[in-house]
Amino acid sequence: MAKTMEPTVNVNEVSRISTGTVIKGEITSPNDIRIDGSFEGKIISKGRVVVGEKAVISGDIICENVDFWGKMTGCFYVKDTLSLKEGCVVDGDLNVRRLVVELGAKFDGNCKMLSDGDFDKLAGNVAGVRPAAAPVKPVTSVQAPVTAKPVGGTPLQN
Numbered sequence: 001m002a003k004t005m006e007p008t009v010n011v012n013e014v015s016r017i018s019t020g021t022v023i024k025g026e027i028t029s030p031n032d033i034r035i036d037g038s039f040e041g042k043i044i045s046k047g048r049v050v051v052g053e054k055a056v057i058s059g060d061i062i063c064e065n066v067d068f069w070g071k072m073t074g075c076f077y078v079k080d081t082l083s084l085k086e087g088c089v090v091d092g093d094l095n096v097r098r099l100v101v102e103l104g105a106k107f108d109g110n111c112k113m114l115s116d117g118d119f120d121k122l123a124g125n126v127a128g129v130r131p132a133a134a135p136v137k138p139v140t141s142v143q144a145p146v147t148a149k150p151v152g153g154t155p156l157q158n
Helices: 118-127
Strands: 014-017 022-029 032-035 038-045 048-051 056-063 065-068 071-073 076-084 089-091 094-101 106-108 111-113
Touching: 014 022, 022 032, 032 038, 038 048, 048 056, 056 065, 056 118, 076 118, 094 118
Parallel strands: 014 032, 022 038, 032 048, 038 056, 048 065, 056 071, 056 076, 065 076, 071 089, 076 094, 089 106, 094 111
Antiparallel strands: none
16 A cells, blocks of 8 residues: 655745845745845745845744844744844834844834734734634524504504
8 A cells, every 4th residue: 555645845945035035025935035036025934034134125024033234124923032123214014922123123113922823813813814714603583464554553454
């Protein structure tokens, strides 16, 4: 009996957007991502996202961990730790479990510290994953026949 082999994900694989590269759209990856170019859209990674000093991002980042040196307008949704490095500029909201801010990092926005279950719910909404709808209970209604009566008390005739 032949066994089917499922492809394994190598945790050492890194997707990379190099300096000078411009991408618009959505990136979804089970691996780490390194961005040194420009990106406009949504980045979703099950690993670490590293954003270099020359990187410019406009959009949302949803991932496990982030090391951020670049410039960004958008929101972070980080399951574990966001590290804002010296020289970075962020204009947007942070939704993180842990936050590390180095001296010289600039951040303008709101910060929400997430608990264990908050990330999955929040990130799922941002990523466009809708939770399964609750089953709908059928509604049964019974209507009694209605007979209109004039003020005098006798039924109306057609």
